[in-house]
Amino acid sequence: MRFKILAGGATMAMALLCSQCMIADNNDDDIKSGASCAVDPSQIYIAPSIPQNIEFCGEKLELKNYYMRERFDRELLSFSYFHSSIFLMIKRANRYFPILEKILKEEGIPDDFKYLAVIESCLDQRALSPTKAAGIWQIMEQTGKEAGLVITPDVDERYNLEKATRAACRHLKASYDATGSWTLAAASYNTGRARVMRQIEAQQTRNFFDMQFSEETNRYVYRILLAKYVLEDPSRVGFYLTQNELYFPVETFAVQVDTAIPNLTEFAKSYGLTLQILKDSNAWMRDNSLKRHPGKTFTINVPKKECINLPPSQLPVHNQKWIQCVPAHLQNVGTKYTE
Secondary structure, three states: OEEEOOOOOHHHHHHHHHHHHHHHHHHOOOOOOOOOOOOOHHHOOOOOOOOOEEEEOOEEEEOOOHHHHHHHHHHHHHHHOOHHHHHHHHHHHHHHHHHHHHHHHHOOOOHHHHHHHHHHHOOOOOOEOOOOOEOOOOEOHHHHHHOOOOEOOOEEHHHOHHHHHHHHHHHHHHHHHHHOOHHHHHHHHHHOHHHHHHHHHHHOOOOHHHOOOOHHHHHHHHHHHHHHHHHHOHHHHOOOOOHHHOOOOOOEEEEEEOOOEOOHHHHHHOOOOOHHHHHHOOOOEOOOOEOOOOOOOEEEEEEOHHHOOOOHHHOOOOOHHHHOOOOHHHOOOOEEEOO
């Protein structure tokens, strides 16, 4: 049994509940003093609080401006009640954030850009958009090839987490060098660097939050801010998980391959694995065989057998705020559901 808290504080919820009881007491002679309230607690919805400020890439953003505040609030409401996706984001972040953070640091990109990957794909390594953008970073085929990624019928390195992340980092760094702003670099990832440069000239500012873009791009950066706000501490918008519900990073060892592998099922079996488990750690392998690519060496991440069935008690937790207990005073507020 778990509690789903529909965002907000218990005090406000109980105040609303009590006010409804008072109305019922005043208008219905059949409801006696002290009788249980007729309001269904599962139908109480509390708007999440809007923070006064938020930080992105070292820049503190004050949400005093009504326009910024309302933009942020729109995404906050959208996030807070999109329960299944938020839970998946948190669970997957425990697996992928350690990898993303390491690469971002090595590439000199602010850590906050891991939240751009969250917005792009919900951290789904197999994500493929209707426009054929692929992988966690949602890279288009032509963009990937220009970034040096191998994209063929049997190999698609847009699904290779390390290589795709480094390609995204190079793109973001080039956008930052052109715009002088990490926030505009984030906007460029959505709308294109050339369009951002044109808007800088037309609107005579390099402050994203003072600029007007398309509705999609206007919302895009605020969604990144919301991903950070929620994933830093999910409890402040009412999301609680336990340790055994997170997805754990699968430990692997690297096998370098520069020749063809005619049958990946046999390759997996040689390490005591199934093809399913092998390809889960190597989503860039798009077929059941691997052709030889002259001049290319591929790294296959082979999962360690002993880590496939990791006991929940040994599951590493990347952010302890992801597994906070539901406060006692909130346990009777909201909707209970059974998994």
